[in-house]
Amino acid sequence: MSHSDYSFTVDPAALGLPSRDELVDMRIWDSHYHGTGSHxxxxxxxxxxxxxRVISLDIxxxxxxxxxERDKRHRSLLKEWRKLLSGITRIDPGYPHKSLKKMERWIRNGPCxxxxxxxxxxxxxxxxxxxxxxIIELAEELGAVIYIHTWIKVGGNPRYAGGGNYTGESTPMDxxxxxxxxxxVQMICGHQGGDWELGIRAIRPHENVLLEFSGALPTSGAVDLAVNELGTDRxxxxxHGPSRSYANELSKVYDADLSDEERMKIFGTNYRRLAAPIMREKGYSVKI
Amino acid sequence: MSVNRRRFLKKSLWGMTATLGAPVSGILQKFDRSDDTEPVAPEGLVIDTNVHISEWPFRDLKYSETSAMVDKLRKHGIREAWTGSYDALFHKNIDSVNARLAEACQQEGEGLLVPFGTVNPRWPDWKEDLRRCDEAYGMPGIRLYPGYQNYTLELPEFAELLKEASGRGMVVQIAIDQEDERMQHPRVEIPAVDVSPLPAVLESVPDVTVQLLNPFRHVRGDNLESVIKETDVLFDISNLDGNGGLERIMAGNHWYLGSTPIPSARLLMGSHVPFRPVENVLFKLMESALDEEDAAAIMSGNAARMLRTA
Incomplete structure (x- = not known):
């Protein structure tokens, strides 16, 4: 049996799920996309x-x-899929000068x-x-979105939260x-630190920090806590595809006790507010 | 207290009839963006094989109250939920855990909750615990937590337990993990279950029906391939992740789980509620393009068959 992309064997409503049309109405922007290799x-x-829209973090x-060759392919992807795909570029505080040069190349003089x-x-x-x-000063000047990968992995001897992090891997406390x-300067704390109960509280006092919560299996109640501590605007x-599923990440929001308006903020409005100025500079028409 | 096991099986056999005996088109439909028909099966489409009651030891879960969890499951089309108890993770009085589980499943949910007690083959008198699960509480299966109950699958009593359960016609579920080990409380270090001994163990107990719960974070690569190829073990899809994960695991082209296909006949719905949102496992049915036969098997047909054939 063949399927079109937009047909479903099981009626989502029978499972208490939103229809595809309802998902479209949410205007979902995926701010954590790793799919350039298999786009x-x-x-x-x-x-x-x-x-x-999806925003690649690997450009x-x-x-x-x-x-x-990779760079050429990435530029080509961004051009070809402009209506669907945007990109940000990796920097490394271990190499500040190279990072600044990369920002000039890919952001000031490029598509990111x-x-x-x-x-x-x-x-x-x-x-x-x-x-x-x-790096942050240049990002501020360019109006660039700032996304910071964070995790709090238990480990070490004696074990503690964060003791299992990779070398140089930031935590929400960082x-x-x-x-x-x-x-x-607004910045996004990525993955909510993994250990969300700690990560959410670590950034709570800092109004300029937004929380992104992809990249781990979903835990019921996690987005409720984030909303209670940070509010829906943050x-x-x-x-996090393709290694994570949209099922995984959508479920986190639909598990939470939210109105459709609040869901829309989380799914896209908040990111659009953050990215709209630089995107408009680059010729995108962004409706918040 | 005694629970009539036939009561649980009857409900499960109803599910089997609904998904295998009745026309599949009666419960599933082609659904596209222009179709605004009402839900076709308000009584529930899904047998969820991975649910717990009682308190998760490390957090107050959103749906830890059984009645709230039952309402949530019903709202999302779950008609039957195979239910264990979080008390099984650390309590030593296993029989008390199982008795309370059976009672709770009888008192809450009007037949939705099907109790799966636990047995710890490391501890004395475990055969009596198994007997009570079967004969006193009418449980169609048991749920094992080797990571928490602290044994490996090489333990001789584990193979013995499988034989005993098989002889009683009971399904055996093995929970590979409960939570992401990177987020465990620093004072505990619970390993995921190593399934590498399982194919050899099952050679000596060929008739037992075994299901892995929460398998796909840790059962990968060669381990996954040997379990797929050398056994008839079934898998719940609670933590099957990756874009289009369900269609891709069946096609053998999953992003990181290897190239050996898992046929739909070996995949089961499992939500891992109340720890995880029930929406997670349900959205998987939407993200992957499935044909009606595969969807029916995964949603309830395989689970119903397990209880019939165990």
Missing amino acids: EEIVKYIKRMGIE GGGVTSEDP IGIKYSGLIELDVTCDHPNSDP VAKLAERFPD LVWGG
Whole structure:
């Protein structure tokens, strides 16, 4: 049996789920997309689940990886899929000068709309290191979206929350320190630190920090806590495909006790508010 | 207290009839964006094989109150939920855990909750616990937590337990994990279950019906391939992730779970409620393009068959 992209064997309503039309009405922007390597294959899932736009975090690869062919392919992807795909580029506070050069190339003089602090950092330099200061200052000047990967992995001896992090992998506590130095710059704390009960509280006092919560299996009640502590204006949504499913990430929001208007903020409105100025500079028509 | 096991089985056999005996088109439909018909099966489409009651030891879960959880499951088309107890993770008086589970399943949900007690083969008198699950509480299966109950699948008593359960016609569920190990409380370190001994163990107990719960975070690569190829073990899809994960695991082209296809006949709905949102497992049916036969099997047909054949 063949299926069109938009047909479903089981009526979503019979399962208490929104229809695809209702998902489309949510105007969902996926702020955490890892699909540039298989984009054509993933598009069918993006469309099937009614996602309006995806933002790749991998444009131009890592700071220290030179790969002109990859860069050419990424620029081509962004151009070809402009109506669906945007991109931000990775920086690394361990290499501030290279990071600044990459931002000039990919943001000021290129198609990207922001930066990502990656989870795979070569040196033991987290986002709160002074090396970040010129990076954040340039991002502010460019109006670039700032996304920071964070996790709090239990580990160490004795074990503690964060003791299992990779070298240089930032925590929400590191984001809080950075945010305190730049209170007028908005930044996204990615993955809610994984250990969301701690991550949400770590950034709570810093109004300039938004929370993104993709990248782990869903836990019932997690978005409710984030809403209670941070409010709906500080949450943005990510899909983390293709390694995570839209099922996984959508369920986190539909599990929470929210109105449709609140869901829309989380699914897209908040990110659009953040990204609209730089996107408009680059010629996108962005309706908040 | 005694629970009539036939009561649980009857409901399950109803499910089997609905999904295998009755025309499939009666419960499933082609649904496209222009179709605004009413839900076709308000009585519930899904047998959820992975639900718990009682208190998760480390957090007050949103739907930890059984009545609230039952309402939530019904709202989302679940008609039957195979239910264990979180008390099984750390309590030593296993029989008390099982008795309370059976009672709760009888008192709440009007037949929605089907109790799956636990047995710890590490502890004395476990055969009596198993007997009570079967004969006193009418449970159609048991749920094992080797990570929490602290044994490996190489334990000789584990194989013995499988034989005993098989002899009683009981399904055996093995919970691979409960939560992401990266987020565990620093004072506990619960390993995921290593399934590498399972194919060899099952060679000596070929007739037992075994299901893995929460398998796909840790059962991957060679381990997954050998379980697929060398056993008849079934898998719940609670933590089957990745874009289009369900259609891709059946096609053998999942993003990171290897190239060995898992046929729909071996996949089961499992929500891991109340720890995870029930919407997670249900959205998987929407994200993947499934044909009616596969959808019917995964949603309830396979579960109903398990209880019939165990």
